[in-house]
Amino acid sequence: MRMYTEERAPSKRNFVKDVLALTSNHAVAYAVRSLDVDVIASYPITPQTTIVEKLAEFVANGELDAEFVNVESEHSALSVVLGASATGARTFTATSSQGFLLMHEVLHNVSGLRLPVVMAVPSRAVSAPISIHGDYSDLMTGKDVGWIVFICASAQEVYDTVLQLYAVAEDERVCLPAIVAYDGFLMSHTMERVEVYRDDLILEFAPKRVKRLLDPANPVTLGELALPEHYYRYKYSQLSALDGSREVIRSVFKSFYSYFGIEYDFVERFKTEDADFIIVVYGGASWGNAVEAVNITREKGLKTGALRIRVLRPFPIKEVVDTLKNVKGFSVVDRAISFGASTPGPVYADVVVSLAEYGFSIPSVCVIAGIGQKVMYVSDFVRVLEELVKGKEGVILL
Amino acid sequence: MIKNIKDLPREELFAPGHTMCSGCGPAIAVRWITKFIGNNAIVVNATGCVEVTTTIYPRTAWEHPYIHSLFGNTAAVAGGVERAIGVLSRKGRWDSGDTKVVVIAGDGGTYDIGLQALSGTLERGHRVLYILYDNEAYMNTGIQRSSSTPLYAWTTTTPVGEKVRGKQERKKDIIGIVLSHGIPYVASASVSHIVDLGNKIEKALSYLKEGPTFIRIFAPCVPGWRYPENKTVEVARLAVETGYFPLFEWEKERFRLNPPSNGLVDEQRRVPIVEFLKLQERFSHLSEEQICAIQDEVNRMWEKIKKHLK
Numbered sequence: 001m002r003m004y005t006e007e008r009a010p011s012k013r014n015f016v017k018d019v020l021a022l023t024s025n026h027a028v029a030y031a032v033r034s035l036d037v038d039v040i041a042s043y044p045i046t047p048q049t050t051i052v053e054k055l056a057e058f059v060a061n062g063e064l065d066a067e068f069v070n071v072e073s074e075h076s077a078l079s080v081v082l083g084a085s086a087t088g089a090r091t092f093t094a095t096s097s098q099g100f101l102l103m104h105e106v107l108h109n110v111s112g113l114r115l116p117v118v119m120a121v122p123s124r125a126v127s128a129p130i131s132i133h134g135d136y137s138d139l140m141t142g143k144d145v146g147w148i149v150f151i152c153a154s155a156q157e158v159y160d161t162v163l164q165l166y167a168v169a170e171d172e173r174v175c176l177p178a179i180v181a182y183d184g185f186l187m188s189h190t191m192e193r194v195e196v197y198r199d200d201l202i203l204e205f206a207p208k209r210v211k212r213l214l215d216p217a218n219p220v221t222l223g224e225l226a227l228p229e230h231y232y233r234y235k236y237s238q239l240s241a242l243d244g245s246r247e248v249i250r251s252v253f254k255s256f257y258s259y260f261g262i263e264y265d266f267v268e269r270f271k272t273e274d275a276d277f278i279i280v281v282y283g284g285a286s287w288g289n290a291v292e293a294v295n296i297t298r299e300k301g302l303k304t305g306a307l308r309i310r311v312l313r314p315f316p317i318k319e320v321v322d323t324l325k326n327v328k329g330f331s332v333v334d335r336a337i338s339f340g341a342s343t344p345g346p347v348y349a350d351v352v353v354s355l356a357e358y359g360f361s362i363p364s365v366c367v368i369a370g371i372g373q374k375v376m377y378v379s380d381f382v383r384v385l386e387e388l389v390k391g392k393e394g395v396i397l398l
Numbered sequence: 399m400i401k402n403i404k405d406l407p408r409e410e411l412f413a414p415g416h417t418m419c420s421g422c423g424p425a426i427a428v429r430w431i432t433k434f435i436g437n438n439a440i441v442v443n444a445t446g447c448v449e450v451t452t453t454i455y456p457r458t459a460w461e462h463p464y465i466h467s468l469f470g471n472t473a474a475v476a477g478g479v480e481r482a483i484g485v486l487s488r489k490g491r492w493d494s495g496d497t498k499v500v501v502i503a504g505d506g507g508t509y510d511i512g513l514q515a516l517s518g519t520l521e522r523g524h525r526v527l528y529i530l531y532d533n534e535a536y537m538n539t540g541i542q543r544s545s546s547t548p549l550y551a552w553t554t555t556t557p558v559g560e561k562v563r564g565k566q567e568r569k570k571d572i573i574g575i576v577l578s579h580g581i582p583y584v585a586s587a588s589v590s591h592i593v594d595l596g597n598k599i600e601k602a603l604s605y606l607k608e609g610p611t612f613i614r615i616f617a618p619c620v621p622g623w624r625y626p627e628n629k630t631v632e633v634a635r636l637a638v639e640t641g642y643f644p645l646f647e648w649e650k651e652r653f654r655l656n657p658p659s660n661g662l663v664d665e666q667r668r669v670p671i672v673e674f675l676k677l678q679e680r681f682s683h684l685s686e687e688q689i690c691a692i693q694d695e696v697n698r699m700w701e702k703i704k705k706h707l708k
């Protein structure tokens with residue numbers, strides 16, 4: 001992924017409008033601007049705030065013709081975009097941490113109504129004690145509520161993912177909301193080089209296709225009451241829509257490549273082909289450390305590799321199993337805790353279950369790291385790989 | 399302007415076959431709301447009795463485009479619908495013209511869990527007509543008290559026991575809260591006075607050019623207030639005639655009482671409150687003193703009204 005292919009170079013001038021130094025938060029804002037989003041609603045919370053500050057600036061300067069609604073809570077932020085989306089507008093909101101938790105009942109409602117809302121979640125720890133710093137405790141409370149969830153590892157990927165998510169969410173085979181998540185602070189407030197693309201090509205790649213459900217010319221009832229003989233059908237169809245979105249996501253990756261020359265996948269791999277031990281991660285900081293740790297341990301003669309989960313929902317079962325099925329050991333580094341669960345690592349659980357579904361039982365370690373942005377050292381990741389080689393199993397709290 | 403019942407719209411836009419109770423006050427309200435708002439309107443409904451009885455899949459009683467989202471976010475959803483219509487119209491992607499956005503929400507969804515969203519939507523000036531149907535409790539979940547439930551009333555969470563008998567707190571002044579947002583039009587209406595209701599909805603819709611508007615409709619509940627199902631309009635009319643529920647409007651911050659409430663400024667013209675209370679079993683445990691206390695409450699409210707009239 002993120003490979004600049006031979007073909008990309010010559011045509012580059014054609015689709016790259018500008019090369020900018022952007023934080024991941026501003027990368028989101030630039031993407032939203034080019035996507036000609038119609039209605040934005042948001043409420044300030046660190047580390048999300050600079051996204052909507054930038055968008056407010058775009059609207060105030062006339063660079064984006066959108067309704068910018070400064071609401072009185074995140075519950076209302078998501079509710080405003082819910083109403084706007086049902087009316088046929090392209091919508092955007094963003095939040096972190098407590099704001100994401102406050103949205104919770106609306107998260108379910110938006111996916112149940114099958115509205116293609118897109119939201120950015122620079123992820124953060126949750127209270128108590130209060131912490132404004134990054135981890136994925138917020139996101140993990142909302143990963144199983146019917147939204148498509150991507151977790152990115154660079155500002156360019158964040159920018160590209162926002163474009164991709166509108167193309168996926170508004171596809172009539174999908175009609176589901178989508179989240180782009182990434183490391184609070186470590187990415188949201190870190191500047192990187194980002195190529196931004198021409199608006200016309202962006203809108204060609206992700207044309208507006210939000211259905212106008214609330215239409216006086218064709219009145220329908222939305223948000224109806226469903227009794228037991230019908231309710232489960234809605235939920236099963238939501239389930240199959242999310243499962244089925246894999247195919248649409250794959251085709252959007254293809255289309256993205258043809259427009260903008262970067263190959264994306266559900267996962268990203270580093271030296272996994274011949275690896276005996278693999279460290280599985282998500283997010284930017286963990287990925288950087290994992291790649292470093294693989295380089296270091298390879299120099300020591302260990303056959304190590306790294307795998308990054310980019311699409312968290314729908315979970316890339318096949319890609320994960322194909323990458324891990326022949327290894328001697330793996331670990332998953334989680335930046336969130338599932339308290340009292342069968343394992344404290346929420347994504348570790350996903351990986352283990354995926355392998356089990358295909359009949360694989362492989363020695364593994366559940367790693368919890370970077371909670372409340374506790375510094376994650378490359379040396380810790382090296383140690384995890386070395387422990388794997390020694391046959392360690394169980395839980396490591398870094 | 400509707401002068402009398404002969405002018406009332408005949409087209410029914412609220413289909414029969416819903417499962418509201420016979421004699422339901424909110425059902426009367428909704429039938430007339432849907433007539434008065436016309437065809438080019440989107441209804442945003444809060445969770446509550448109206449919603450659960452009119453939308454049971456695969457049937458619907460709604461002829462309007464209709465959305466129900468949650469209990470506490472109705473005003474925010476309506477704000478989103480309104481902003482979407484605005485921006486889509488500007489961008490040439492809305493072809494229904496001046497579509498009105500109308501909220502229908504109960505007292506629980508307005509005085510309590512939806513109060514913050516309501517305040518936000520009023521403060522931001524969304525051009526939404528917010529209609530509160532006030533049946534003075536959480537009826538959908540089985541008659542629990544809300545902050546709209548009146549003093550001493552029985553509900554399942556303010557039972558009449560040995561030590562505590564009914565609700566011990568006063569009804570919240572929702573009109574005062576709404577007015578403090580400085581919106582162009584605020585009115586109170588009742589299912590007993592349909593012509594008045596029609597004129598108020600018409601006015602509220604015309605004021606949407608200037609900002610949000612708000613109408614509170616008194617809507618008695620047969621099982622919740624415990625009176626015979628053929629007495630809904632009578633109970634509602636007595637609420638007006640006793641002065642318990644005055645009909646008024648605040649138009650650009652100017653106050654006006656509407657008939658028949660404008661004739662009730664003199665205490666002697668008001669029917670004693672006991673006539674309203676005695677029809678309803680939710681008040682059947684009241685002592686003489688408690689009835690007097692409620693009468694005093696009503697009288698105090700009218701002293702305030704007199705100040706508004708000056």
Ligand SMILES: Cc1ncc(C[n+]2csc(CCOP(=O)(O)OP(=O)(O)O)c2C)c(N)n1
Binds near residue numbers: 444503534539
């Ligand atoms: C967040 C949340 N809490 C509680 C409920 C349960 N609930 C559904 S309707 C309702 C009461 C509605 O009362 P009101 O708004 O007065 O409408 P009514 O039923 O009286 O028409 C309650 C408590 C809910 N749906 N959502």
Ligand SMILES: [Mg+2]
Binds near residue numbers: 504505532533535536
């Ligand atoms: Mg009620």
